[in-house]
Amino acid sequence: MNQKQDGRSPSTRERILDVSLRLFSEQGYDKTSLREVAENVGVTKAALYYHFPSKESVLSALLEQAHVLGAHGVIFFPTAEIARDPGRLAAFAIRAIDTVLSQRSVFLLMERNRAAIAALPLPDQDHGDLHRQMEERWSALLRDSAIPLRQRVRFASALGAVMATAMGSLRGLGDAGLPALRQELALAVMDILEIPASSRPPLQESIGES
Amino acid sequence: MNQKQDGRSPSTRERILDVSLRLFSEQGYDKTSLREVAENVGVTKAALYYHFPSKESVLSALLEQAHVLGAHGVIFFPTAEIARDPGRLAAFAIRAIDTVLSQRSVFLLMERNRAAIAALPLPDQDHGDLHRQMEERWSALLRDSAIPLRQRVRFASALGAVMATAMGSLRGLGDAGLPALRQELALAVMDILEIPASSRPPLQESIGES
DNA sequence: GTCTATAACCAGATAGAC
DNA sequence: GTCTATCTGGTTATAGAC
Numbered sequence: 001m002n003q004k005q006d007g008r009s010p011s012t013r014e015r016i017l018d019v020s021l022r023l024f025s026e027q028g029y030d031k032t033s034l035r036e037v038a039e040n041v042g043v044t045k046a047a048l049y050y051h052f053p054s055k056e057s058v059l060s061a062l063l064e065q066a067h068v069l070g071a072h073g074v075i076f077f078p079t080a081e082i083a084r085d086p087g088r089l090a091a092f093a094i095r096a097i098d099t100v101l102s103q104r105s106v107f108l109l110m111e112r113n114r115a116a117i118a119a120l121p122l123p124d125q126d127h128g129d130l131h132r133q134m135e136e137r138w139s140a141l142l143r144d145s146a147i148p149l150r151q152r153v154r155f156a157s158a159l160g161a162v163m164a165t166a167m168g169s170l171r172g173l174g175d176a177g178l179p180a181l182r183q184e185l186a187l188a189v190m191d192i193l194e195i196p197a198s199s200r201p202p203l204q205e206s207i208g209e210s
Numbered sequence: 211m212n213q214k215q216d217g218r219s220p221s222t223r224e225r226i227l228d229v230s231l232r233l234f235s236e237q238g239y240d241k242t243s244l245r246e247v248a249e250n251v252g253v254t255k256a257a258l259y260y261h262f263p264s265k266e267s268v269l270s271a272l273l274e275q276a277h278v279l280g281a282h283g284v285i286f287f288p289t290a291e292i293a294r295d296p297g298r299l300a301a302f303a304i305r306a307i308d309t310v311l312s313q314r315s316v317f318l319l320m321e322r323n324r325a326a327i328a329a330l331p332l333p334d335q336d337h338g339d340l341h342r343q344m345e346e347r348w349s350a351l352l353r354d355s356a357i358p359l360r361q362r363v364r365f366a367s368a369l370g371a372v373m374a375t376a377m378g379s380l381r382g383l384g385d386a387g388l389p390a391l392r393q394e395l396a397l398a399v400m401d402i403l404e405i406p407a408s409s410r411p412p413l414q415e416s417i418g419e420s
Numbered sequence: 421g422t423c424t425a426t427a428a429c430c431a432g433a434t435a436g437a438c
Numbered sequence: 439g440t441c442t443a444t445c446t447g448g449t450t451a452t453a454g455a456c
Binding site for chain 1: 237238239240241321322323324325326328329349352353355359360362363364366367368369370371372373374375378381382383385386390391394395397398399401402404
């Protein structure tokens with residue numbers, strides 16, 4: 001479940017992240033105590049503090065991990081330039097869909113704990129924090145009045161569609177299998193973004209993860 | 211801001227709800243203490259407990275209020291039957307858009323505090339709880355394998371699009387004015403749901419609220 | 421690298437006076 | 439309807455032994 005797969009069995013740190021991801025998603029970040037995490041990992045509360053300096057840092061680590069693993073943290077930074085070119089926009093959208101679907105357990109965590117994540121302290125000066133960078137890029141794009149309102153609404157809608165469908169895949173929508181879901185989602189997003197047939201990329205490729 | 215507008219100035223109960231809505235949305239439900247709410251209202255913590263039996267009941271009250279005000283709590287219950295008829299589906303979608311946009315401050319609260327809301331105890335046996343009923347209806351629709359996957363993905367996408375756009379309207383997307391935003395969103399949703407031109411309703415009507 | 425023990429704190433909630 | 443005062447319990451986090 002957690003990456004870094006050598007043959008080795010997962011380190012304590014990795015097990016903490018796995019358990020945290022599960023509990024934070026199921027019960028919510030705030031309602032999950034470190035004592036509870038520790039019990040499920042099979043260590044004591046204090047042991048957690050050896051691996052992470054604070055509860056918040058566990059949440060941060062989960063977000064970072066997902067963004068780094070998900071296509072190297074680059075594909076989530078849409079720009080106005082990309083948005084102007086239907087072909088590039090379509091390719092961007094497909095990559096975003098694959099990233100969200102393959103990392104959907106972490107995106108579920110994100111969607112269910114937006115408030116807690118927003119309240120996260122900034123990690124010591126502009127270092128890292130891919131998550132916030134990504135949010136700011138999207139925000140800038142949506143408020144960029146140089147882009148026609150119609151297109152901005154389409155961007156927001158596409159993002160919402162991807163997130164909602166990926167979340168649905170964890171609650172019953174996914175019964176038909178991930179590849180089929182991916183295919184239908186990609187088509188829906190192409191419609192939302194009004195990508196002309198000539199600019200639509202072929203849809204092969206595969207997906208992984210939990 | 212809070213409904214029930216006779217000429218009267220808002221009751222303490224109403225002011226508690228207004229302040230809670232603001233703070234819960236800005237900082238998150240779990241990170242907002244009742245002491246903080248009380249201070250902003252201008253009363254003491256204990257006074258809150260006269261009006262509400264618990265912190266959770268404040269959150270519940272906010273959700274109920276929105277669903278009741280928003281088109282009488284009915285329009286959010288999509289059924290497989292409605293989904294089969296393009297005309298009815300389109301009309302349903304438009305009403306949903308208007309409800310979410312007019313109550314968007316509460317929907318922001320919902321989106322940012324999904325975990326806390328999911329953890330809310332059920333209000334004493336099947337009474338009320340429009341919020342959970344609505345979530346279950348949507349969930350049932352998305353997992354209903356009698357409906358083609360393609361259409362279910364479209365439903366999920368449409369819902370996501372409406373929510374994302376409404377949230378965007380509170381963060382810069384709304385600069386062009388709500389009516390224009392509503393118009394573009396409605397068009398996008400018609401595309402997502404693949405409503406044929408002949409079944410698309412005309413788009414007049416207006417919006418209100420904060 | 422993991423433990424025991426405990427510090428320090430603050431939350432939600434209640435009792436009862438006014 | 440609002441207050442003061444207090445209780446109870448759980449939380450993050452730390453110090454220091456092993």
